[in-house]
Every structure is written in C-alpha cells, then in structure tokens.
Amino acid sequence: MESEKVKSSVVEASEFPEWSQENDVYAVPKVVIRQGDKKVEFEGAYPEKMFIQQVMKALEG
C-alpha cells in the first residue's frame, strides 16, 4: 500500500502444495521476495526493520 511498485500476498501453504514446493517452503512463515530474476528468501517472522532490509536487498544491483 505504501508503494505502487510493491505487491504482496499471503499464501496458505497447505492449500497450495505445488506453489509451496516451487518455493522450497519447509518451515513457516517463509518469505519470498522477487524483483525481476532476483529472489531473496528467508524463514521466520522478521522484525519490520530487518524485513525491509531484505526487500531492499532484492533491489540491489
């Protein structure tokens, strides 16, 4: 909502096993951030500051 460039989804992993498998979801919450071909992923509920750092990491380079 704070950026027109950012879209976000919550996925119930158990209902979408293929989608989860494609994203190597072995533990939840699992976060996958995509920017073009770049992908940053992490497991666990990160605090907001660390979360946004991961988003910015996907935008580097």
Place this chain on the structure above:
Amino acid sequence: MRMPLIQEKDREYLKKLFADEFKGDVQVLLFTRQDEKAGGDGEPSGDCPYCQAAVDLTREMEGLSDKLKVEVHDLNKDGAEAAKYGVDKVPTFVILDPKGHDHGVRFYGLPAGMEFSVLIADLMDMSKEQTRLAEPTKDSLKGIDKDVNIEVFVTPT
C-alpha cells in the same frame, strides 16, 4: 442450516472493531471455482475444498459492516475479472481500497486461525488507506522504482 464460521462473541467483537476502525468502504473480491457436481450448501468440492468455506466466511464478514463490500467471482465463469486482477488460483481474496484501486494485496487460501486476524488487519488498513509501518520503512518503500513481489507462506495455527 450450517453452523456459522464466526462465533457469536467474535461477531460482536468484529462488528465493534469494524465500526470503530473502518473509514472508507473496503472491497473484497473473492475468486472461487464452484464444482458443478458439488451439492453446494457447505459441501466441500473436490476441485476446491476450501472454496465454499471461503464464500461462507466472506458472506458472514460482509454482514458485520456496511463498509465491507463483497463480490464473489467464479474463476471459470468470470475469466475477464480474474484476468484483470491476475488471479489464477482459488480461493483468492483481492482487497481493494475505497476508490476501488488494487494495491496488489492478495490472500490465497482460507484465512483460518491466526491468519484470519491478518486478513482483518489488511481490511482495516485498506479502509483507512494507511498502514501501521514505521516512517523509515515507508520512506524506503517510497523510494522503490522497480516492481517487487512479496509472498509470505503460512499455515493455519
């Protein structure tokens, strides 16, 4: 007559919460796929086991606030609408702001357990057209000039 998914005490709580927190209308587009063979009325469909529960839940929520507008679409029958919002899975919740603008907020699957409160929080933010993020986070987000897609995989707890 099926049992309601939202219990009486939660219904009262949510009614008050929505009355206090909702500012503008918030629209929920729920995409499902109804199995022709299924009997309906809460019967799980083999094609989309959680679709009927998602419809029931959404309809129950709609009754809790005049500001909550719900549209249920069938992925097979409303292909144009599904394409407009890029929806190709069911059940999918698309949440629109009071202007009917799509900010790319999606919920895939039935929001059960703790995830229900995530959906509720999304609705409140969208109705107010503001998030509860910290200012530095908002600043970082405003600077983004490339398309970013964030997927958070969860399980009902």
